[in-house]
Amino acid sequence: MKKLFIIGTGPGDLQLLTPKAQQAISASTELVAYGLYLDLLGDICAAKNRHDLPLGEEINRARLALDLAAQGKETALISSGDIGIYAMATLVFELLDRQLQGLEQSPQWLEVDIQVIPGISAMQAGASAVGALLGHDFCTISLSDLLTPWETIKKRIECAAAGDFVVSFYNPVSKKRDWQLNSARDILLASRPANTPVLIGRQLTRPEQSINIIQLQDLDAKDVDMFTMVSVGNSESRHIVNGDKEWLYTPRGYSKKLA
Amino acid sequence: MKKLFIIGTGPGDLQLLTPKAQQAISASTELVAYGLYLDLLGDICAAKNRHDLPLGEEINRARLALDLAAQGKETALISSGDIGIYAMATLVFELLDRQLQGLEQSPQWLEVDIQVIPGISAMQAGASAVGALLGHDFCTISLSDLLTPWETIKKRIECAAAGDFVVSFYNPVSKKRDWQLNSARDILLASRPANTPVLIGRQLTRPEQSINIIQLQDLDAKDVDMFTMVSVGNSESRHIVNGDKEWLYTPRGYSKKLA
Numbered sequence: 001m002k003k004l005f006i007i008g009t010g011p012g013d014l015q016l017l018t019p020k021a022q023q024a025i026s027a028s029t030e031l032v033a034y035g036l037y038l039d040l041l042g043d044i045c046a047a048k049n050r051h052d053l054p055l056g057e058e059i060n061r062a063r064l065a066l067d068l069a070a071q072g073k074e075t076a077l078i079s080s081g082d083i084g085i086y087a088m089a090t091l092v093f094e095l096l097d098r099q100l101q102g103l104e105q106s107p108q109w110l111e112v113d114i115q116v117i118p119g120i121s122a123m124q125a126g127a128s129a130v131g132a133l134l135g136h137d138f139c140t141i142s143l144s145d146l147l148t149p150w151e152t153i154k155k156r157i158e159c160a161a162a163g164d165f166v167v168s169f170y171n172p173v174s175k176k177r178d179w180q181l182n183s184a185r186d187i188l189l190a191s192r193p194a195n196t197p198v199l200i201g202r203q204l205t206r207p208e209q210s211i212n213i214i215q216l217q218d219l220d221a222k223d224v225d226m227f228t229m230v231s232v233g234n235s236e237s238r239h240i241v242n243g244d245k246e247w248l249y250t251p252r253g254y255s256k257k258l259a
Numbered sequence: 260m261k262k263l264f265i266i267g268t269g270p271g272d273l274q275l276l277t278p279k280a281q282q283a284i285s286a287s288t289e290l291v292a293y294g295l296y297l298d299l300l301g302d303i304c305a306a307k308n309r310h311d312l313p314l315g316e317e318i319n320r321a322r323l324a325l326d327l328a329a330q331g332k333e334t335a336l337i338s339s340g341d342i343g344i345y346a347m348a349t350l351v352f353e354l355l356d357r358q359l360q361g362l363e364q365s366p367q368w369l370e371v372d373i374q375v376i377p378g379i380s381a382m383q384a385g386a387s388a389v390g391a392l393l394g395h396d397f398c399t400i401s402l403s404d405l406l407t408p409w410e411t412i413k414k415r416i417e418c419a420a421a422g423d424f425v426v427s428f429y430n431p432v433s434k435k436r437d438w439q440l441n442s443a444r445d446i447l448l449a450s451r452p453a454n455t456p457v458l459i460g461r462q463l464t465r466p467e468q469s470i471n472i473i474q475l476q477d478l479d480a481k482d483v484d485m486f487t488m489v490s491v492g493n494s495e496s497r498h499i500v501n502g503d504k505e506w507l508y509t510p511r512g513y514s515k516k517l518a
Contacts (some may be wrong), residue, residue: 008387013279018379020274052441059513082393084386088509090394093508097499098517110501116382116390127343128375134341137425139398147512148395152423155305155517156396159422161414165398205294240356249352252345253406254318258357259444 002112004069005076006092008083008119012040013205016120024117029078032065040206041052062191070108082121085171086142089116122229123168128200129211129212131247132197132225133231138166138250143180144172150180161191166250168231171211172224181221181230188232189216197239197248200231213239261371263328264335265351267342267378271299272464275379283376287335291324296339299465322365329367341380345401345429348375381488382427386462388470390506392458392490397425397509402432402439409439420450425509429489431483440480440489447491448475456498456507460488472498472505484496484507 010016025031025044038045045134051068053061065077065088079087092114098104106175123140126132139160145153160167167188172181174207188196194217202210202225212223214234224230233239264283269275284290284303294311297304310327312320324336324347340347351373357363382399386392398419404412419426431440439502453476458468460485461469471482475491483489492498496509 010277015282016277017270018275018277020272023274057514065425070427082383082387083300084383084391085393085397086395089387089391090508091513093390093499093506094396094510094513094517096501096506097497097508098514100499100501107323114390114504114506118275118375118379118386118387120379121383124341124343124380127379128341128348131352131373131375132343134344135352136345137398137400138344139396139419139422142398142511143268147515153456156363156422156424159418159424160398162421163398164411165415165418180361188486235483238356240359241386242355242359245373247352247373249349249356251353252401254350254355254499256406257318258353258362259348 002069002072003074004065004112004113004114006083006089006116007076007078008079008087008117009037009041009078010120011122011125011205012203013082014042016205018031018117018119020095021117021119025076026107028074029077030068032061032068032075033078039079040080049164054062054190058091062088062095065110066092066106066112082119084116084118085121085140122204123231125204126199126229126231129201129204130199130213132249133237134166135232135250136166136234136252138168140168140170143184144171144177145180154187157187161188164234165235166231166237168229172228172230173221173225178221181224185216185219192216192235196235197237198222199229199231199248203227204229207259213248261328261331262333263324263371263373265342265348265373265375266335266337267346267376268296268300268337268339269379270381270384270395271462271463272339273301275464277376277378280376280378284335287333288335289327289332289334291320291327292337292408293333296337299339308408317347317350321347321354325351325354325365325371326369339380341356343375343377344380344399375408381463382490385458385490388463389472390495391508392492393508395425395493395511397427399427399429399430402443403430403436404439410436413446416446420447422491425490425493425496427488431487431489432480433485437480440483444475445476451475451494455494456492456496456505458488458490458507459483463488472507
């Protein structure tokens with residue numbers, strides 16, 4: 001059986017790597033990933049063939065993973081976080097779809113048995129680190145306009161604002177993109193209190209983790225980089241302080257029962 | 260140190276239980292949960308004191324967990340999925356918040372060190388089982404109007420429709436609620452193609468798992484129960500069939516680069 005594992009390895013802390021993901025990596029000889037993700041896995045990747053294509057080479061990474069698997073090699077395509085959320089999984093299926101439509105010349109891909117293994121995504125690592133920010137309805141929006149027109153992204157931010165969703169921004173900035181996050185902030189500020197709590201979580205669950213809780217009015221792209229998760233509370237999200245501990249949570253409405 | 264673990268144990272398959280969650284359960288003597296969630300954990304819960312309050316007793320479950328921890332007992336409050344997503348974590352912080360405001364009479368709660376451990380949520384188990392349905396911007400909406408007014412829920416569905424988000428419905432139906440899901444379907448149908456793919460995933464990752472891929476126009480609450488995840492694709496989500504395998508994915512837009 002030709003097999004391709006598509007694996008999300010969680011935010012970084014190996015204690016959040018699921019046994020299912022770990023076993024799939026163990027069963028593979030070929031690991032295809034952006035190199036940093038493999039570095040985070042440490043010894044688990046020892047004695048494996050690493051195919052660490054750089055950022056920007058996503059399509060070639062997906063092609064390579066399908067090609068290796070189709071050659072009968074035990075192959076794992078790996079992303080940190082959940083590989084099904086803004087990551088490589090969808091690209092593999094997009095290539096398969098193209099092959100099924102006759103737009104690719106790789107019929108061998110269709111013989112590969114695919115298994116997708118989910119992982120803990122950055123929004124979950126962030127929300128749990130500060131309490132329960134995702135406790136009620138939320139959405140995720142990628143601020144990368146490389147593949148999605150800004151008009152579409154802007155419309156989604158406006159809808160997230162109108163619906164009062166907690167919002168997690170993926171790809172908030174990059175080396176070449178710095179204005180989208182501030183634009184998103186301004187759209188949310190039009191309908192959400194200026195003191196709405198915001199989580200700025202950098203390198204979540206990794207040794208260099210830093211977490212800042214700020215107010216929406218103070219959100220600024222200059223304080224955010226590619227390793228940062230930005231999650232904005234809804235109009236009811238609360239920031240509470242208990243001694244030297246502080247928490248963010250979004251209530252589900254139990255207060256009506258508690259009152 | 261008085262300690263309370265708040266733990267998400269994933270959808271059911273113990274291979275998706277993180278080592279961090281497993282270790283926290285091992286370190287606890289008191290497990291507070293809806294009984295089914297403890298049953299799913301099997302032997303891990305052996306020789307622990309089970310406090311399995313029934314559905315509807317969420318507030319008492321949160322109070323009990325805080326009380327036990329404040330008494331110095333190693334305590335874990337447990338939900339399946341991600342306990343930070345529509346589950347018990349937020350309720351603990353809501354109680355802490357009330358204590359900080361002087362609305363509760365349990366100052367001992369404030370001495371408890373809290374650690375929240377995220378888990379794989381049902382939407383992730385569902386999306387990965389069928390491919391990559393959460394590959395682009397998505398939202399989650401709970402259809403339970405026990406704590407949230409239907410007008411608020413309806414507004415969120417309308418905004419999710421307007422923003423063309425992939426939508427995962429939590430609490431789609433219950434024994435006493437059966438009309439909200441069909442109403443949500445009709446709202447989405449007003450702006451999304453009738454053949455938009457929908458995942459109906461029941462008892463995901465558990466031995467009795469069943470998965471159906473249907474079209475939005477055929478979504479009906481009578482086919483859904485409390486153990487079911489319903490995720491609706493956006494206008495670009497694709498249903499592809501390769502022999503006896505079928506997949507759902509939501510493209511990120513690489514097709515522009517691939518064309």
